[in-house]
Amino acid sequence: MSIELAARIKELPPYLFADIDKKKVELRKLGKDLIDLGIGDPDLPTPKHIVAAMQHAAAEPRYHRYPSYEGMQAFREAAVKWYGERFGVRGLDANTECCALIGSKEGIAHFPVAFVNPGDLVLVPDPGYPVYATWTRFMGGEVHYMPLRRQNGFLPDLSAIPADVARRAKLMWINYPNNPTAALATRDFYKEVVEFATRNDIIVASDVAYSEIFFDGEAPISFLETPGAREVGIEFQSLSKTYNMTGWRIGFAVVHEKLVQGLGKVKTNTDSGAFEAVQAAAVSALTASQQCVADMRDIYRERREVLCSGLEAAGFEVLRPKATFYVLVVCPRGYSSVQFTSKLLDAGVVSTPATGFGPSGEGYIRLTLCADKSRMKDAAERIKSVKL
Numbered sequence: 001m002s003i004e005l006a007a008r009i010k011e012l013p014p015y016l017f018a019d020i021d022k023k024k025v026e027l028r029k030l031g032k033d034l035i036d037l038g039i040g041d042p043d044l045p046t047p048k049h050i051v052a053a054m055q056h057a058a059a060e061p062r063y064h065r066y067p068s069y070e071g072m073q074a075f076r077e078a079a080v081k082w083y084g085e086r087f088g089v090r091g092l093d094a095n096t097e098c099c100a101l102i103g104s105k106e107g108i109a110h111f112p113v114a115f116v117n118p119g120d121l122v123l124v125p126d127p128g129y130p131v132y133a134t135w136t137r138f139m140g141g142e143v144h145y146m147p148l149r150r151q152n153g154f155l156p157d158l159s160a161i162p163a164d165v166a167r168r169a170k171l172m173w174i175n176y177p178n179n180p181t182a183a184l185a186t187r188d189f190y191k192e193v194v195e196f197a198t199r200n201d202i203i204v205a206s207d208v209a210y211s212e213i214f215f216d217g218e219a220p221i222s223f224l225e226t227p228g229a230r231e232v233g234i235e236f237q238s239l240s241k242t243y244n245m246t247g248w249r250i251g252f253a254v255v256h257e258k259l260v261q262g263l264g265k266v267k268t269n270t271d272s273g274a275f276e277a278v279q280a281a282a283v284s285a286l287t288a289s290q291q292c293v294a295d296m297r298d299i300y301r302e303r304r305e306v307l308c309s310g311l312e313a314a315g316f317e318v319l320r321p322k323a324t325f326y327v328l329v330v331c332p333r334g335y336s337s338v339q340f341t342s343k344l345l346d347a348g349v350v351s352t353p354a355t356g357f358g359p360s361g362e363g364y365i366r367l368t369l370c371a372d373k374s375r376m377k378d379a380a381e382r383i384k385s386v387k388l
């Protein structure tokens with residue numbers, strides 16, 4: 001029997017991190033000690049009170065049945081309350097303007113299923129999280145990349161988007177604090193996005209998975225703080241990075257009722273919701289003291305110092321992040337992102353070529369801060385020893 005993949009899957013390059021994972025496994029089989037600064041997957045444990053809440057909830061038979069599709073009432077209420085306290089975005093309706101997700105990646109993937117028709121145009125940051133472009137293409141939509149350039153603070157230049165593209169665009173993805181560049185959005189930029197989206201009738205989908213990882217000064221803002229944003233947008237939030245819960249798969253989307261409901265309709269036909277014991281633990285995460293998050297920031301700040309200072313002392317140009325746990329390093333002259341990544345892998349350091357996030361990532365590799373301080377020091381030493 002000849003088994004033929006669908007064209008959309010045949011054309012799809014392997015998922016960035018799945019491919020890097022394969023290479024890591026091969027090298028580890030050969031006995032190589034790797035410092036893994038590839039995927040953004042916190043090495044720190046989930047805070048104890050969240051684990052305890054999960055242990056308690058997992059023993060409750062009422063949580064063993066199908067979850068509610070839109071998420072437990074208590075979870076949605078905790079999510080909108082957290083939004084009010086953290087961002088000052090108040091008055092969100094937990095019943096109509098919030099929906100639980102099985103991790104924000106799930107929601108980001110399914111959102112275009114609800115809103116992108118074949119031939120629709122979607123504005124996607126480049127570099128950007130690969131899921132934005134992949135699911136646009138799965139839906140038959142057309143990706144228009146918005147390059148993020150260092151000289152522009154890695155913010156897209158909306159005035160460079162041709163008028164016919166803006167007119168045709170149905171949806172725009174934004175992501176600040178940004179993966180992979182670590183850039184932050186400004187209030188002025190968000191104002192511009194609201195004006196642009198309102199003028200051109202474009203849905204804005206904002207991914208704020210890294211909003212709680214910041215180091216210097218003020219906490220990052222939410223797109224929804226901007227006047228008018230609630231009329232054009234939806235925001236995807238994740239508990240993965242904030243509470244070291246990547247394996248638990250829990251996040252949520254908030255605001256525009258029609259956008260939340262459209263996404264919900266896809267989900268009722270796709271999954272059966274997030275395990276309610278996980279949602280109960282997430283309620284504990286969102287409502288208990290946020291000291292654990294402040295402690296986590298201190299740890300990442302220290303690691304950032306060790307890694308960035310080590311690399312700078314070795315003569316590398318490093319973009320010291322103000323937020324996220326990602327560090328961009330400028331590739332040495334004569335090396336592409338992929339070539340430099342491969343050199344680092346030979347030296348025992350796993351990194352990610354920024355081109356894995358889009359063509360404008362060329363010239364950079366990305367390192368994470370997801371290993372302890374001593375490994376950061378070793379990583380800088382190993383990178384220093386690379387013969388270029």
Ligand code: MLT
Pocket residue numbers: 038039040041105179
């Ligand atoms: C990354 O490394 O870019 C992220 O961890 C991937 C993800 O969140 O799925």
